[in-house]
Amino acid sequence: MTMGREPHIIVRDLTMAYGSYVLQRDLSFTVNRGDIFIIMGGSGCGKSTLLRHLIGLKAPARGSVLYGNVNFWEAEPEERDRMMRRFGVMYQSGALWSSLTLAENVALSLELYTALKPAQIREIASLKLAMVGLAGFEDYYPSEISGGMKKRAGIARAMALDPEILFFDEPSAGLDPVSARLLDDLILELKESLGTTVVVVTHELASIFAIGNNSVFIDPAEKTMIATGHPQRLLEECGHPTVRNFLTRGEAKAEVKPGEKPAPCFLA
């Protein structure tokens, strides 16, 4: 990790709750510029909810999310809108706007936030679609294409405004191994060529080891994070049974004994 370790997203003492039900507490971690940061953990531990806190869809019960040095949830609404325009999000199901064609999906934010002419916008939309391997599908509606194509179109839309940060919610869920691999390669390619910071919510081990260079592991049992660091190093060095079990696909057969509280491992 020789790249500049300039913090891009800083999460401090974040507590997530639905009403009085606390999902996770005291999450603190930093995503550096140019990282591919993985949010991992078992099903139902609040990974996607954490993502919703990061992208401004749900306010934290306590704690803060900083972009650069601006506290997102304390910023003015206009400032927040401006910040949101600087990141792109790919949702689990693609979440393409079903009444618009793929080109229109990509073009919408360009229409709203740039002074480009329609012809130029159309060109950029075609380019973005071509970058994710969907050249020629400009005039298809989301209902006419497959799940994997929807995800890729979702990435094209997320990239429309050349964002500084890209968020992915379960990018490889529901894809065949080859498509999942292609998607991983695409994410790596984007990071390498554009220097984009990438945050990925996933529990696909293959993807985690292939692309991640930093991560946070959140645990539903302890309701907080129990590990941070490079996934490969976590696999080698982390002694927490839950993390070991997760990263080895259960091979480690490590178990948390009742009443015992293993030490978390936060690798610098």
Add this chain to the structure above:
Amino acid sequence: MAGPELHLEKNTEGRLRIVLTGEWRLTNSLPPPQALEGVLSGGPDVTLAEFDAGGVTGWDSGLLTFLLAVIDTCTLKGVTVNREGLPPGVNRLLALATAVPERQGARRGGARAAFLERVGSAVIDLWRSLCDMVAFIGETFTSLVRLFTGRARFRGSDMLLILRECSSDALPIVSLISLLVGLILAFVGAIQLKLFGAQIFVADLVGIGMVRAMGAIMTGIIIAGRTGAAFAASIGTMQVNEEIDALQTTGVSPMDFLVLPRVLALSLMMPLLTVYADLMGILGGMVVGVFGLDLSAMEYYQETKKAVGLTNVWIGLFSGFVYGVLVAMAGCMRGMRCGRSASAVGDATTSAVVTSIVSIVVATAVITVLCNVLGI
């Protein structure tokens, strides 16, 4: 094929042999596991239970549930269970079913809430939904203000599409319903008016009835069922599909982008549809007048013209506008507040139609009382 049979053999050393024979399948009627309890509680104390399943010719989940109940009963009574006598497949499945202990607190409590508690939570829910409604009206209003200050963004083509969907696409059904309502009004009136030889006043009845109230109400109800429900369903599905989240993270306010064009379109089109419905209703009345009451078309037309003043038309148009706003708001609100499942979309659609129709009737009452007080 032999049916399932259960024999319990108890010997003096405290061993219980559970002998199973025959076809242990769910489709056959299986012996109840309760038989065991009687044996365990009476007679010499049993310390070990073992199985002899050599006679079992076939089995499925029926045998498994039976065995689980047997093992539970034995464990409860402190009897050791030796599972060696069971077929190996059964043993493996039993091990699988008992491997992961039940998660603490996962089971839903079966206790029913007390009456007062239920009333209380119903009232709190009602209060919340009322607050929610007021909040939504506020949001729509601020969105409207943004529109007039030129900061609201939605696509013109979306607006045109919605305009068409809620106006010209609705014309056939509006025609049919208002024509029939006009006919019904005329028939009902004619029976009474004929007694006095005052058939010509059917024109007054139908004209004023349609223009002042019925035209707008019937259109409102049709639009509630047709367009209001469609708004709720389409916005609700977008909610399920994370499309609304995607709008928000793109920096587009869903209120501006989805709700505003719908409310505008419907409040523009409802008065127009109302005028159309009024005309169709009067036409329906005229059909009855001409063919049932021997009035001439000209005569009917003149009488209608004389009876229906411009005031009535304005009241009808105003009502139409109000219903349009109400239906659009109800549909959009239920859609925006929709949960994230298929059944939630259904609930949203249902409650959009219910809310629309209730608010139409309440609004009619309010408008009628106001007109009465103002002497219009």
